[in-house]
Amino acid sequence: MNTTIHPFDIEKLADMRAPVDFNQRNRLMPVEKNFKAQIAHITPLTDREKLFHIRILDAAERQRFTFLPGQFVMLEVPGFGEIPVSIAGDPSIRGYIELCIRKAGTVTGVLHSAQPGARVGIRGPFGTHFPMDQMVGSDVLLIAGGLGLAPLRAPIFHVTQNRPDYRNVHILYGTADPGQLLFDFEYKQWERIYGCDLRIIVERPDDGWTGQVGLITKLFDAIDVDPDDTYAIVCGPPVMFKFICNRLSDMGVPMHRIYVSLERRMHCGMGKCCRCNIGSTYTCIGGPVFDYWTVMNLKESI
Amino acid sequence: MLFKTVSKDEFEKLVGIMLESNEVVAPTRVESDVHGDPIHEYLPVESFDEIDLNYETTAHSAKTYFLPYRENLSTYTFEAGDWGQEIGYRAMPRILLGLHACDINGLLKLDKVLARDVFPSPYYVSRRQNTFVVGIDHEPCDGGFCHAVGADTVTHGFDLFLTDLGETYLVEIKSSRGYSMLGQVKTQDVSDADTQAFKAVRHRITEQFTTDLDIQDLPNLLDMEFESEVWTKWGEKCLSCGSCAMSCPTCYCYGVEERASMDWKTGSKSKRLYACTIVDFAEVSGGRNFRPDRKTRLKYRFYHQHRGFVESYDEPKCVGCNRCGRACLVGIHPAEVIGDLQREERL
Numbered sequence: 105m106n107t108t109i110h111p112f113d114i115e116k117l118a119d120m121r122a123p124v125d126f127n128q129r130n131r132l133m134p135v136e137k138n139f140k141a142q143i144a145h146i147t148p149l150t151d152r153e154k155l156f157h158i159r160i161l162d163a164a165e166r167q168r169f170t171f172l173p174g175q176f177v178m179l180e181v182p183g184f185g186e187i188p189v190s191i192a193g194d195p196s197i198r199g200y201i202e203l204c205i206r207k208a209g210t211v212t213g214v215l216h217s218a219q220p221g222a223r224v225g226i227r228g229p230f231g232t233h234f235p236m237d238q239m240v241g242s243d244v245l246l247i248a249g250g251l252g253l254a255p256l257r258a259p260i261f262h263v264t265q266n267r268p269d270y271r272n273v274h275i276l277y278g279t280a281d282p283g284q285l286l287f288d289f290e291y292k293q294w295e296r297i298y299g300c301d302l303r304i305i306v307e308r309p310d311d312g313w314t315g316q317v318g319l320i321t322k323l324f325d326a327i328d329v330d331p332d333d334t335y336a337i338v339c340g341p342p343v344m345f346k347f348i349c350n351r352l353s354d355m356g357v358p359m360h361r362i363y364v365s366l367e368r369r370m371h372c373g374m375g376k377c378c379r380c381n382i383g384s385t386y387t388c389i390g391g392p393v394f395d396y397w398t399v400m401n402l403k404e405s406i
Numbered sequence: 407m408l409f410k411t412v413s414k415d416e417f418e419k420l421v422g423i424m425l426e427s428n429e430v431v432a433p434t435r436v437e438s439d440v441h442g443d444p445i446h447e448y449l450p451v452e453s454f455d456e457i458d459l460n461y462e463t464t465a466h467s468a469k470t471y472f473l474p475y476r477e478n479l480s481t482y483t484f485e486a487g488d489w490g491q492e493i494g495y496r497a498m499p500r501i502l503l504g505l506h507a508c509d510i511n512g513l514l515k516l517d518k519v520l521a522r523d524v525f526p527s528p529y530y531v532s533r534r535q536n537t538f539v540v541g542i543d544h545e546p547c548d549g550g551f552c553h554a555v556g557a558d559t560v561t562h563g564f565d566l567f568l569t570d571l572g573e574t575y576l577v578e579i580k581s582s583r584g585y586s587m588l589g590q591v592k593t594q595d596v597s598d599a600d601t602q603a604f605k606a607v608r609h610r611i612t613e614q615f616t617t618d619l620d621i622q623d624l625p626n627l628l629d630m631e632f633e634s635e636v637w638t639k640w641g642e643k644c645l646s647c648g649s650c651a652m653s654c655p656t657c658y659c660y661g662v663e664e665r666a667s668m669d670w671k672t673g674s675k676s677k678r679l680y681a682c683t684i685v686d687f688a689e690v691s692g693g694r695n696f697r698p699d700r701k702t703r704l705k706y707r708f709y710h711q712h713r714g715f716v717e718s719y720d721e722p723k724c725v726g727c728n729r730c731g732r733a734c735l736v737g738i739h740p741a742e743v744i745g746d747l748q749r750e751e752r753l
Contacts (some may be wrong), residue, residue: 108427109499109583112535116529120495129524132531136480136493136675182482182489183666187691200540208691221490255685342694369690371662371677374525378659379680379687384714389524403632403709404696 120285122308125168126228135374138225139165141201142392149204151284153251153314154216155192158201158227166199167230173236174393175256177228178373179203181218185211188370190255190392191229195262201226204254204286214252230373232393235365236262239335243272247348249320250279253286255365255392256339263299273300274327278320281308301327321347324355333358338364349396359397366405408579411595411600417568417575420591421454424501429540432503433461448502449685459504459570463547467655467729468502468509472516472533475652475679479529482673489673497532498557502592503540508550508725509566510541511557512655518719519658538583541567546614551741552726553612554619571603620748621722625713625746632705641701643736648681648729650707650738656723657681662684680708689746708743 105129106249114120119132137248139160147155158179160166171177173195187209193202209322236259237343246265248256263270265385275294279285285304294300303323305316318324334357338348345364352362368380368387382402390398399405412420422428430451435458437445450469480493505513512535518532541564548749551559560567565584568575576596579585607739626713661680680687683703688696697703715723724740731739 109501109536109538109587112497112532114495114497114535120528130526132526132528134493134495134528135525135630136491138491140489140491180664180675182491183484183664183670184673184677185664186662206692212691221487225491252499284653306732367690368696369688371660374527375523376520376527376658376660377662377677377680378682378710379661381682381706381710381714383709384717395445403629404702404706 105146106235123164123168126230127168127170135227138182138227139169141224141226143218143222143224144221146218150284152284153204153206153254153286156203156205156215157193158203158224158226160199160201161223163311169199169201169226171195171201171229171232171258174233174255174363175229175231176255176373176388176392177201177203177226177232178370179215180225180227181210181211181214184214186225186227187211187370188230188373188388190258190365192254192257193261195258196265202257204251204257206251228373230388232391234258234259234337234365234388234393236266240269241271241333243274243330243334244270245274245276245329245334245336246334247276247320247336247338247340248278249265249344250284251286251363252338252340253277254339256337257287259337259340260294260300262299264294267298273298274321275300276305276323276327277303278305278307278323280306281334282306282310282313282315303327314398319347320344321351325353329355330359331358334361336362337339338362342367345399349399353396359400362396363393364396364399366394366399368392408585409596410577410579410588410709411571411574411596412577412588412591412593413574414595418454418590419535420588421503423590424503425452425454428499428501430501430503431468432457432459433464434458435461448504457504459542459568460544461504462544463506463550463727465729465731465733466653467727468505469512469516469655469658471500471502471537472513472530473520473658473660473679477529478548479675479677481706482666482675484666484670485661486674490668492716495528497536499536499538499609501538501540505539505541505564506544506727507541507560508552508557508727509655510560510726511552512727514537514560514727515656515715515719515721515723516658517563536588537568538587539564543567543569543611545611547728548618549617549728549731549739550726550740551615551619552727553615553618554617554621554741555722555724555726556616557725557727558575558612559632569604569607571600571607571627572663574600576600576604617741619744621712621744623748624722624744625716628713631747634747636743637705639746640743641699641704643738644683644700645736646683646685646700646703647735648684649733649735650683651681652679653729653733655725655729659687682710702704704738708740712744
């Protein structure tokens with residue numbers, strides 16, 4: 105008689121040996137597998153933020169890596185740690201990932217001292233995306249506060265590249281001071297090539313500032329919003345969400361057409377570590393992109 | 407499913423056979439508390455004598471054999487500006503003997519999150535599949551409210567399940583490997599008398615549940631009482647120590663940390679079980695904390711147990727074992743907190 109329990113060797117399963125693809129969310133796979141990637145180029149943006157151009161090294165992995173505007177990746181610097189970062193790059197380019205990162209902690213600190221050529225790990229993409237397809241034919245309001253322009257840049261890429269699909273496009277952007285403006289080298293393109301209505305406001309102007317001064321909500325005074333046919337994407341600090349989303353709601357824009365991207369602590373990106381859980385919803389699975397109605401129903405979400 | 411009976415002598419023989427070729431983890435008396443009552447834990451044993459199947463409960467659940475408190479996720483080697491990653495998902499077979507229904511129900515809930523939902527965890531699946539689970543019926547434990555959350559009986563998630571009929575065990579056989587295992591000792595078919603005896607045992611157990619708790623209205627109530635003073639009352643007691651989550655059979659949250667050797671030749675990424683009551687649980691980069699107060703974290707814990715999980719899986723995450731209540735240094739008992747919420751509602 106056999107007295108031993110037969111070992112179950114998970115690594116022999118076909119699913120476990122097939123290439124990792126984080127877009128197949130229900131498949132059993134080696135979820136800790138990193139796509140090895142190289143920092144190809146680093147663009148300084150402000151004194152706190154840099155744009156990292158990251159390229160997945162393996163050609164097949166690069167081909168499999170596709171993301172939608174609003175999704176995020178887990179970026180790992182082996183030996184230091186892993187952090188969630190929303191993708192700030194162009195969704196139409198495969199395996200080439202742009203991440204706008206503020207120096208704030210251990211991992212971001214080491215990234216800010218890294219040189220091009222450094223090798224990092226990427227897992228993802230994870231999370232929900234902005235429903236760009238639903239917005240076709242409508243007015244689009246793209247609203248960002250501070251670092252919120254980073255997650256907003258992917259939908260801006262999508263909208264500008266498919267500009268004829270969308271009606272009026274307004275980009276509203278506010279920061280604390282002019283020194284914190286991100287991606288200033290792209291503003292003219294958005295305005296003059298793609299015909300977007302770009303409006304920028306700062307709270308604390310410096311001597312050279314000639315633009316508007318005040319809070320971002322002030323920008324609404326000058327634009328016409330068609331509440332029956334407008335979609336809005338709002339990215340920024342939580343305090344901004346409330347003011348902007350309530351303002352939009354008061355203007356008559358339905359809550360289910362207002363989208364926000366929430367920030368939460370994450371240690372896995374896969375609905376396991378629970379750190380991003382808001383009552384019943386994992387921000388990494390059910391979010392980070394939520395419509396405002398859902399946000400209103402998530403306790404403590406903003 | 408199949409049923410057999412096995413004499414207690416033959417069962418002891420079976421455990422001996424199990425011990426010959428597998429690691430066996432079973433309830434063991436490890437200490438006495440201040441009242442002289444025994445403290446049990448699920449620990450690896452080497453002989454049948456170390457096992458105490460008449461235990462009331464264990465201080466810790468058996469989840470550590472599926473979700474270790476610390477677990478390596480991947481290992482790195484560093485060389486010449488590059489790194490290599492190694493990950494191992496294999497697990498050794500293990501027999502987990504003497505689990506109560508609540509703990510097997512706890513495993514079923516973990517299965518839902520870790521084995522069947524999006525991104526199934528290969529670490530968990532590997533351990534779960536390699537664990538042979540033997541459950542056993544028992545008298546209700548002090549303070550447990552498993553019947554109120556529907557976790558006092560269990561219909562699957564194990565290989566064998568024992569009910570003590572006095573001289574013999576009635577064995578429910580749930581898997582082919584369970585059948586093979588049991589086949590190594592003498593068993594009898596179930597007689598009418600055995601069936602009657604089984605019913606009597608079940609009836610006796612059910613009759614002994616005394617906790618008066620109804621969780622039907624809890625998901626809505628938790629929403630409506632979100633700003634309730636009840637959370638201040640209990641939250642101000644909470645020490646944010648995380649003992650509740652550590653002893654809970656269904657708490658699975660964790661934190662990930664990385665280390666590198668002093669010479670930067672190797673590194674590791676490992677996870678450590680965490681607790682939502684610990685202060686930095688929801689703190690994000692830059693220092694913003696989404697749940698800075700003890701009461702909001704304690705509330706969140708109840709919210710996840712009794713509303714969030716219900717929304718996702720139509721059942722509470724809690725199995726009513728009251729280990730958190732027993733582990734809590736300041737006497738936060740889940741049944742009392744829930745009772746408080748419901749009382750306020752009735753006023």
